[in-house]
Amino acid sequence: MFSVTVRDHVMVAHSLRGTVFGPAQRLHGATYVVEATFRAAELDDDGVVVDLGRAADVLHAELEPLRYRNLDDDPALAGMNSTTEVLARLVADRLASRVAEGALGRPAAALDGIVVTLRESPVAWASYERGLGAP
Amino acid sequence: MFSVTVRDHVMVAHSLRGTVFGPAQRLHGATYVVEATFRAAELDDDGVVVDLGRAADVLHAELEPLRYRNLDDDPALAGMNSTTEVLARLVADRLASRVAEGALGRPAAALDGIVVTLRESPVAWASYERGLGAP
Amino acid sequence: MFSVTVRDHVMVAHSLRGTVFGPAQRLHGATYVVEATFRAAELDDDGVVVDLGRAADVLHAELEPLRYRNLDDDPALAGMNSTTEVLARLVADRLASRVAEGALGRPAAALDGIVVTLRESPVAWASYERGLGAP
Amino acid sequence: MFSVTVRDHVMVAHSLRGTVFGPAQRLHGATYVVEATFRAAELDDDGVVVDLGRAADVLHAELEPLRYRNLDDDPALAGMNSTTEVLARLVADRLASRVAEGALGRPAAALDGIVVTLRESPVAWASYERGLGAP
Amino acid sequence: MFSVTVRDHVMVAHSLRGTVFGPAQRLHGATYVVEATFRAAELDDDGVVVDLGRAADVLHAELEPLRYRNLDDDPALAGMNSTTEVLARLVADRLASRVAEGALGRPAAALDGIVVTLRESPVAWASYERGLGAP
């Protein structure tokens, strides 16, 4: 099994609802370092899972709606806590949609899955892994 | 599948028995950077695998018996080499016990497994992965 | 010349005023990884610039007023842009005050200066360096 | 399941064929940070998957044919693009051969698999994972 | 004294002349992680040394002539070894020219100097520091 990973980052504000979050219930923020991994059992004719440059461009574009935003105002997150796990799933699902559209240059059926990791600090991160059918 | 990871570290002395270890048979030491990953298929009602702050606290507490210690004197390691692999399993098993007690705030049945990684230097590390039933 | 450095982090929300900042004029946030360096020409009788554990505690305490906060509401930053540079100076000045009070366990006259670095992402950071007299 | 990982690096020149690669079709180069992971369900009598020092030596030796080379001239890569994915597979297959020869000190049947990751920059990497039978 | 730093990277091929370089006399390559630091005694009216976004854009542009290139063919390096030190000076001198042209948005006289660091691997890097008058 092969995989490729590209990394980018976004800087957002948000707050979390629930006493378990303690001071993180206040409006605060984060630099999320975002890693997106694409997996495939076989390489394409160019010898890649997907082109790293193309993957970086697609990840950058899919992060654009989050970039320099207050996630408490994001309709896509209405009624949900924008935890690191939830954001990882949101990004993975958006990337899966782009794969389904062919934006990565290979049919979705040629890829085995996606993993998205969001690092919120040097000591804490979360991941979401999914296949490439319906979420 | 979701996961969250928290990171901490401990500074210990120890020695290893066996000619394969060469100079590491002498009493020396290590800073182990410890990463503990908790996996779950579903998020809880707060939108998390487990709260990152709570996970960090539990990891810190479970590392306390190792912190600033000579592992050659640790009864829990008597008769065993305190290799990076063995220490990863020790920490993972202790975390699994805490999960079983409910210390992470979710029933063990809601979680799928634990991975513990110990980085002993920038160029060497070991991991142990286990489920959340009996070790 | 000797120095010691300790590292911590805070997660904050803020916005910046000025067209030069482009999308960072919107309310967003950051994880700031904060490094505080203390310099001294001579070690004390214990063989340290200042004790690393004590330095870590003082840095953690001085970051507390920023932790999980919206800096746009911080009176200490009223009328100023909370740029990475300005925050580095704020933290350095607060640490200098603590040094002047003896919180690091050595007289300020025994130390030569402080450098505070705030890393806002893997690709951008800022530092402020000062002596230990009046700011 | 246990694993151990060792890290090394090589500095190579190469070019890629295919319009998808854009400017990377030109002769350029890379520092590849190479991580090799060995997996085993059980530890050996010394308490290790394989000795980290031995694993580091074997990885270093297997990277030697790539070190300070122009990969466009490497017969092992003739007719192939030396993409990060292809290089990860090449290194993994060579390590698997060494395991089969007993160079890691355990029979191949005692190990479950190998993962090789090549990091070509702080924002892009690729991995190849395989078992320890025939490639 | 304040400073800001931005980071980028380039992937190049080159060879070095001189027996001291051993195998690095062969055509090989490197991923250079490039950090450019700008220093100023005072912040501007926006509260910055220079805007981090603008600094990142200027650094990216000045690295463009090196990106995905064989440095052995670069006229700017004719008759010189393209060592990490020489490349750090080349980049610093080009940034100094851009500062002199006002590309960073502040007069050169408001800045105190530039430091450029090129990291060629996790274990080796070089820096060049200069003022902002003639090189």
Place this chain on the structure above:
Amino acid sequence: MFSVTVRDHVMVAHSLRGTVFGPAQRLHGATYVVEATFRAAELDDDGVVVDLGRAADVLHAELEPLRYRNLDDDPALAGMNSTTEVLARLVADRLASRVAEGALGRPAAALDGIVVTLRESPVAWASYERGLGAP
């Protein structure tokens, strides 16, 4: 001003004397990541401060007496606390002696100074900087 830096690491045991050190008074250990920086105003005829490979070899050799050792038994540290600061000075002084002997391939007078940094964990490190005359 130019500089080059090489990085290596050692794993040692030790204990510290003095109540300020709290639990670090017990026998424990550390992985020290060691960075040695050499500074020069001018490059030599090969275009380097000193050759990075040679610098790496010299650093590795000078760390050998510490490698896999209990520093409490090191005569060079008798009567001293082996704090991170003291170890940084020890390594810097030994490197300065090697420079004076010509081991780096340039006369000491051609170099301006040495900085040695020891990182004991991801959140704490110490440095010592000196010239190249008598310590």
